[in-house]
Amino acid sequence: MIPIAQINFDGREIEAVCRVIRSGHWRMGAVAEKFERRFAHAVGARHAVAVSSGTAALFLAFKTLLRPGDEVIVPDFTFVATASMAIAAAARPVFADVDPRTFTLDPRDAERRITRRTRALAPVHLYGMPADIRALTRLARRHGLKIIWDAAQAHGARFGGKDVGAFPDVVCYSFYPSKNMTTGEGGMLTTSDATLARELRLLRSHGESSRYFHERLGFNFRPTDIGSALGIVQLGKLPAALRARQRNARVLARGVGSVPGIEVPEERRGRTSAYNSFTVRINPEILGVARDELQQALGRRGIETAVHYPRPLHRQPTFRGLGRDKDFPVSTRLAQTVLSLPVHSRLSRTDLERIIKADRSPSGVLPKSPAQPAQVKFFFRPNGKATGQRLQKLGAAHEDAAVEFREGKALGRAPLTADNFRPSANVIHQTRGLA
Numbered sequence: 001m002i003p004i005a006q007i008n009f010d011g012r013e014i015e016a017v018c019r020v021i022r023s024g025h026w027r028m029g030a031v032a033e034k035f036e037r038r039f040a041h042a043v044g045a046r047h048a049v050a051v052s053s054g055t056a057a058l059f060l061a062f063k064t065l066l067r068p069g070d071e072v073i074v075p076d077f078t079f080v081a082t083a084s085m086a087i088a089a090a091a092r093p094v095f096a097d098v099d100p101r102t103f104t105l106d107p108r109d110a111e112r113r114i115t116r117r118t119r120a121l122a123p124v125h126l127y128g129m130p131a132d133i134r135a136l137t138r139l140a141r142r143h144g145l146k147i148i149w150d151a152a153q154a155h156g157a158r159f160g161g162k163d164v165g166a167f168p169d170v171v172c173y174s175f176y177p178s179k180n181m182t183t184g185e186g187g188m189l190t191t192s193d194a195t196l197a198r199e200l201r202l203l204r205s206h207g208e209s210s211r212y213f214h215e216r217l218g219f220n221f222r223p224t225d226i227g228s229a230l231g232i233v234q235l236g237k238l239p240a241a242l243r244a245r246q247r248n249a250r251v252l253a254r255g256v257g258s259v260p261g262i263e264v265p266e267e268r269r270g271r272t273s274a275y276n277s278f279t280v281r282i283n284p285e286i287l288g289v290a291r292d293e294l295q296q297a298l299g300r301r302g303i304e305t306a307v308h309y310p311r312p313l314h315r316q317p318t319f320r321g322l323g324r325d326k327d328f329p330v331s332t333r334l335a336q337t338v339l340s341l342p343v344h345s346r347l348s349r350t351d352l353e354r355i356i357k358a359d360r361s362p363s364g365v366l367p368k369s370p371a372q373p374a375q376v377k378f379f380f381r382p383n384g385k386a387t388g389q390r391l392q393k394l395g396a397a398h399e400d401a402a403v404e405f406r407e408g409k410a411l412g413r414a415p416l417t418a419d420n421f422r423p424s425a426n427v428i429h430q431t432r433g434l435a
């Protein structure tokens with residue numbers, strides 16, 4: 001199996017960890033400080049504060065920059081922690097839609113969601129692709145907002161020639177094993193604001209400014225020296241790993257990008273992706289295969305893929321009430337159509353060729369004759385305008401299929417006939433492929 005992620009590991013990590021273990025100093029100390037200095041230098045920020053996870057980094061950022069009840073604008077399409085940590089810090093996430101090409105926070109939609117309680121933006125450099133830092137920074141300035149960048153997937157990504165870790169106000173990283181560099185579990189915050197860095201350090205360790213003197217209500221989000229030793233080695237290898245990821249991404253884009261119905265990531269001008277994921281977007285109507293079927297078929301061919309993420313945040317039970325599909329059309333559609341292919345630094349030429357070949361013949365990767373006639377599910381955009389021609393075409397092609405109609409709610413199943421097509425409905429998604 002070609003794995004979707006693989007740790008960029010060699011003997012150097014073992015030596016570094018053994019040195020710390022032999023020293024007897026395992027908890028946070030000199031090695032963690034060295035890791036922080038090296039990380040700050042690598043991204044071009046004045047300060048770096050190491051913590052126990054990316055989630056802890058986000059929590060501390062929200063906790064230090066926001067007051068209870070403050071609103072923070074979060075993309076609807078991201079990992080759960082970007083929003084859940086805002087809530088944990090007593091703030092209120094307000095979801096905004098994402099740009100259909102970069103999958104990152106759409107500055108115009110974000111602006112529409114600003115209220116008098118909004119205090120911050122929390123854009124995510126999703127899959128390693130920088131968000132529109134210029135537009136979002138302008139937006140934040142115009143409205144007096146702070147920015148908490150979620151760079152959990154973006155170690156080494158650049159915008160306008162500058163590392164994403166060097167932008168104000170604070171940038172949060174994760175060192176989870178699927179990331180471009182890892183410490184097993186771990187995280188980092190970077191900032192050039194000395195007061196904020198001090199506050200982050202206080203809260204990271206019980207609000208303690210000197211031995212048993214607690215200035216603030218704090219936590220234990222400290223990293224260990226063992227993990228930091230891994231971090232130093234991994235950071236040293238990051239530039240070469242990034243070059244490999246970028247090279248792999250170029251090969252994949254060339255190989256897969258010309259397949260009708262598969263859209264590959266695109267680096268807009270001035271942006272350099274860290275390619276933590278190479279996430280394509282499937283158009284099932286053109287490809288003739290739905291995302292989930294393509295994923296299963298690739299799995300059968302020994303290619304592990306992943307869906308980041310199968311649900312937009314507003315559809316997560318924990319965020320119920322924070323919006324509906326119609327409020328986030330791009331994010332809702334992406335959750336049904338994105339698929340991440342392996343792009344990690346350990347892929348060989350042969351691996352890349354196998355991935356490309358399988359993707360280029362999506363129908364070839366499907367089983368020859370499905371046991372059951374295909375069941376097709378269409379999703380309708382509420383109050384959408386009729387696109388008669390397209391509906392008719394689909395109707396003609398699948399007259400014997402069972403169909404579930406949805407307009408926000410399920411309307412039941414019915415054999416597909418011309419009458420089933422509601423003239424007010426507009427097909428936006430078809431979940432199951434047509435064999």
Ligand SMILES: Cc1ncc(COP(=O)(O)O)c(C=O)c1O
Pocket residue numbers: 053054055056058078079081082124150152153173174175176185186187
């Ligand atoms: C976008 C994003 N934010 C936050 C996190 C949380 O990081 P961690 O898993 O280190 O807590 C992750 C990690 O999966 C992530 O991908």
